[in-house]
Amino acid sequence: MARDTSDTTPLTTRAALIDWFAAGEKPRARFAIGTEHEKIPFHTATCEPVPYAGDRGIRALLDGLARETGWEPIWDVGNVIGLTAPEGGAISIEPGGQFELSGAPLPDVHATARELAEHLAATRRVADGLGIGFLDLGMSPKWTQGETPVMPKSRYRIMAGYMPKVGSLGLDMMLRTATVQVNLDFSSEADMARKMRASLALQPVATALFANSPFTDGRPNGFLSRRSEIWRDTDADRTGMLPGAFEPGFGYEAYVDWLLDVPMYFVKRGDTYHDVSGASFRDLMAGKLAQMPGAYATVSDWANHASTVFPEVRLKRFLEMRGADVGDAGMIAAQAAFWVGLLYDDAALDAALDLVSGWGGTEREALRATVPRLGLAASVAGRNLGGVAAEALAIARSGLVARARRDEHGRDETLHLQPLEAIVAAGRTHAEDRLADYDGPWRRSVDPAFTDCTFR
Template identity: 85%
Template sequence: MARDTSDTTPLTSRAELIDWFAQGEKPTERFAIGTEHEKIPFYRANHAPVPYEGERGIRALLEGLSRETGWAPIEDAGKVIGLAADEGGAISIEPGGQFELSGAPLPDVHATARELDEHLAATKRVADPLGIGFLDLGMSPKWRREETPVMPKSRYRIMASYMPKVGTLGLDMMLRTATVQVNVDFRSEPDMVRKMRASLALQPVATALFANSPFTDGRPNGFLSRRSEIWRDTDADRTGMLPQAFEDGFGYEAYVDWLLDVPMYFVKRGDTYHDVSGASFRDLMAGKLAQLPREFATVSDWANHASTVFPEVRLKRFLEMRGADVGGPGMIAAQAAFWTGILYDEGSLDAALDLVSGWTEKTRQCARATAPRLGLATQVAGRSLGAIAAEALAISRRGLQARARRDAEGRDETIHLQPLEAIVASGETHAERRLADYEGPWKRSVEPAFEACVF
C-alpha cells in the first residue's frame, strides 16, 4: 500500500479534484512501468507467522534492510513501518506483515526484473540470519485470521474497524492475501479511458493466469484464486469492475464523481490519523465534517482518499492493474510484461479493445465472478478464458516486439512472457499444480508449501 502523501495545498472546487488526475498525463516518451508486489513472511524453523516486535520480527527486518540498502526509514507513531529510496522506490508492510516492494517507475520490463532481483537479494541477506522466509503464494495457506500478527500502522487500525461493517472478508483481504500490481501511464484523458476499458475487461484473464491462492486454514479452499474471491465480499462501495468506465462520456470527471461517493476512512493531520470512516469527502471540502469541524480538504486528503478505493483497475496519476495473485520472480516480471505489451503499443491496445468489444456489463461481471473459482476454464461470451488468454498474450507479444526494448544480451521484453505462455500451453495454472502436489507428494498437507512455494 502506497505511502500517504503530505501536501497541504487547499482544495476548494470539484474542478481541482478533476485536475489532480489530469496532472498525471505524460508524453509517450516518458511512459514508465511501476511494479508492486507483496510477499508473506514466515519463520523457516516452524512455519509460524512473523510478528512486528522482537529480535527477529518485522521491525528488525526493516531496520536491517535500511542498513543494507541505505533507504530511509518511514515511521508511524515512532515505529518503523517502511523504507523510502531516493530514486522513488519504497518498502512498506501490509496489515498482516506482508512485505511489499513498491518499485520505482522504470523504462522497461528488463529494468523491472533487475530491480526485483536486487530487492530479493538484499532482502535475503537480511532475512536469512533472522530465520525468515517469504511465501510466493497469493494467500497465507495455514494460519487462521486470529493467528496472523497485526502491524502497527494507524490507517490499518481504522480500516480494520470499518471493514466488518461493509463486508465479511475485508479482514482476510488485509491480513492474509498477497498481490502483484503493475502501474502504467497515460498521455491524455482519451488514452486513459482506452487503457482503463481494455485492462478492466481483461482483469479476469489476469486473475486466471496468475491464480495462486488455493489454500486457506491448512486445506484447499475451493478456489484457484481465493485472494480474488475475497475482494468480492470486502466493500462493494470501493471495489469491482467499474461499469461506468464503459459508459459514453466516461473520463476524469465521472471517476471523480464515483470517488466522491465512496465513504472516507481517515483524514491525516501532521502525524495523526483521524478516524472519519463513513464520512463524505464533500463534507470535508465544505468544512462540515462532523468528526473534524472547520477542517478543509487538501491535496494530500484527496490523494490519500484515492488510494483507499480498490477497483480491479484503479486510477490515480497512473493506472494500477489489481487483478493478480503474487507469484515468484518470473511471474512478477511476467505481469509487468503482459500489461506493457498490451497497453503501451497503439496497435496492441486497438487489438485488445477489439477482443473485448462485444462484451456487455453482464459478460464482464460474470467473468469476474467465475474466474477465481474456474480460472482458465471460465466461459466468456462462448469462449474459454484460456483461449482468450492465448489471444491476449499474442497481442502483448506483438506490442513488446514493436517496442523493441532489448537487454544486454539483445533479447526483447517478450522473454518475460514465457511463464504465462507455458501456463496457456498446458492449461494448468500454478494453483492447479499446487493442488495436485497437495493431493500427491505433499500427502494432503500444506506444510511442504513452506519449502516449495518460496522466494
C-alpha cells in the same frame, strides 16, 4: 502504499479534483513501469507468521534492510513501517506483515526484473540471518486470521474497524492475501479511458493466468484464486469492475464523481490519523465534516482518499492493475510484460479493445464472478477463457515486439511472457499445480509449501 501524501494545498472545487488526475498525463517518451509486489513472511524453523516486534520480527527485518540498502525509514507513531529510496522505490508492510516492494518508475520490463532481483537478494541477506522466509503464494495457506499478527500502522487500525461493517471478508483481504500490481502511464484523458476499458475487461484474464491462492486454514479452499474471491465480499462501495468506465464519455470527471461517492476512511493532519470512516469527502470540502468541524480538504486528503479505493483497475496519477495473485519472480516480471505489451503500443491496445468489444456489462461481471473458482476453464461471451488468454498473450507479445526494448543480450521484453505462455500451453494454472502437489507428494498437508512455494 508506502506512505501517505503530504500536501496542504487547499482543494475547494470539483474542477481541482479533476485537475489532480489530469496532472498525471505524460508524453509517451516518459512512460514508465512501476511494479509492486507483496510476499508473506514466515519463520523458517517453525513455519509460523512473523510478528512486528522482537529480535526476529518485521521491525528487525526493516532495520536490517535500512542498514543493507541505505534507504530511509518511514515512521508512524514511533514505529518503522517502511523504507524509502532516493530514486523513488519504497518498502512497506501490509496489515498482516506482508512485505511489499513498491518499485521505482522504470523504462522497461528488463529493468523491472533487475530491480526485483536486487531487492530479493538484499532481502535474503538480511532475512536469512533472522530465520525468515517468504511465501510466493497469493494467500497464507495455513494460519487462521486470529493467528496472523497485526502491524502497528495507524491507517490499518481505522480500516480494520470499518471493514466488518461493509463486507464479511475485508479482514482476510487485509491480513492474509498477497498480490502483484503494475502501474502504467497515460498521455491524455482519452488514452486513460481506452486503457482503463481494455485493462478492466481483461483483468479477469490476468486473475486466471496468475491464480495462485488455493489454500486457506491448512487445506484447499475450493478456489484457484481465493484472494480474488475475497475481494468480491470486501466493500462493494470501493471495489469491483467500475461499470461506469464503459459508459460513453467516461473520463476524469466520471471517476471523480464515483470517488466522491465512496465513504472516507481517515483524514491525516500532521502525524495523526483521524478516524472519519463512513464520512463524505464532499462534507470535508465544505468544512462540514461532523468528526472534524472546520477542517477543509487539501491535496493530501484527496490523494490519500484516492488510495483507499480498490477497483480491479485503479486510477491515480497512473493506472494500477490489481487483479493478480503474487507468484515467483518470473511471474512478477510476467505481470509487467503482459500489461505493458497490451497497453503501451497503439496497435496492441486497439487489438485488445477489439478482443473485448463484444462483452457487455453482464458478461464482464459474470466472468469476474466465475474466474476465481474456474480460472482458465471459465468462459465469456461463449468463448473458453483459455482461448481468450492465448489471444491476449499474442497481442501482448506483438506489443512488446513493437516496443523493441532489448536487454544486454539483445533479447526483447517478450522474454518475460514465457511463464504465462507455458501456463496457457498446459491449460493449468500454478494453483492447479499446487493442488496436485497437495494430493500427491505433499500428502494432503500444506506444510511443504513453506519449502516449495518460496522466494529464493
